[in-house]
Amino acid sequence: MPASIHAAASGSPTRADGRASFQKARRRASVQALLLALPLIVFLLSTFIAPIALLLARSVENKEVPASMPALSRALDAWDGRGVPDEYIFALLATGLRDAQQSGQLGTVARRLNFAQPEFRSLLMRTARSVRDETPPAWKPALIELDERWNAPETWRLLKRAAASPTPDYLLAAVDAQVTPQGNVAFVADNASIYRQAFLRTIAISASVTLLCLVLGYPVAWLLANLPATSSNRLMLFVIVPFWTSLLVRTTAWYVLLQPGGVINGVLMGLGLASHPLPLIFNRTGVLIGMTHVLLPYMILAIFSVMKGVSPVYVRAAQSLGAHPFTAFVRIYIPQTLPGVGAGCFLVFVLALGYYITPALLGGAGDEMISQLIALQTNTQLNWGLAGALSAYLVIFTAIFYFLFNRIVGIDRLRFG
Known part of the structure; x- marks a missing residue:
């Protein structure tokens, strides 16, 4: 008698019955996990997703x-x-x-x-x-x-x-365009453009802050990843402590330090490095300093998390085969850390795109970012449609940059991973 027939005759479970029981148990576990996460999902939908969706819907509403x-x-x-x-x-x-x-x-x-x-x-x-x-x-x-x-x-x-x-009027107005009486779409001249210039300025400031954070954060992350654990943990406190301080407090501190009569100008003039106070505030310099200080820990932590998993064996092997230490570092070590670099750059860039407090306090008239114009439309002009359109473009830019960063990091992983 075949084994399956004998198992069926004797009442013992078959392999199909065992598989069905396993799948039923997995479904039960998935439902339980979903029920546990349901309050968090409802909270995110009601306090985060829904307000964003309502604001974006204002960009095309005309009620x-x-x-x-x-x-x-x-x-x-x-x-x-x-x-x-x-x-x-x-x-x-x-x-x-x-x-x-x-x-x-x-x-x-x-x-x-x-x-x-x-x-x-x-x-x-x-x-x-x-x-x-x-x-x-x-x-x-x-x-x-x-x-x-x-x-x-x-x-x-x-x-x-x-x-x-x-x-489409709000979406057109958000890029300095309008529908002419003839039914065509016309853009205002570049010298009269407000929002297009603000978008370009926002991208330029965000890219500059990202580059500064990368240049300053990569050596710090390398130092933290290669020091002994005790020393690394102590130095890591200096990276994490800023997260415990209010953003407004940190920006206000830079407001005091960068003034013409502030600490930095006082030290520079006292050391003879400057004969008069340098313009460090209410301009692009102040914005870059303040935003770099706030966003630098994100870059360090993103790169450090990848560097901790890079084995030093590869660099030592390259040096044992005759490679110069600098060449081994550039061609062997850095490519392995590119996923962390990409993640850090994307994180800093996206956070910088929506920054409001630091540019508002430290920047000048020519340093308005798109977040400040959104706040102006919602708080002063009460034009929620235009604010929604500006926010929609900001979301679109974020999605585009995410796709670009993801493509770059993915290629680097295939090449060097």
């Missing part, structure tokens, strides 16, 4: 005019955009302004339209006061007589775009 004046928005959506609308749409405008004023939404509508054209708020407020006090036989000639701008096709095209949702 102010459609929510406050729905009938006018539907009529403008059906309008072909040629010339000036007819009496029906003018009447809907008057009714919509009156209803928005009564419901308290007129200020929201006026602020939204003022983002596109600064004079539009005064136009709407003046028109709303007029339609509240009188009801003419025909609204079109009455509103045109009130303000000649209602007879301009550009005014109605702008109102039509403000009544459409979703809209």
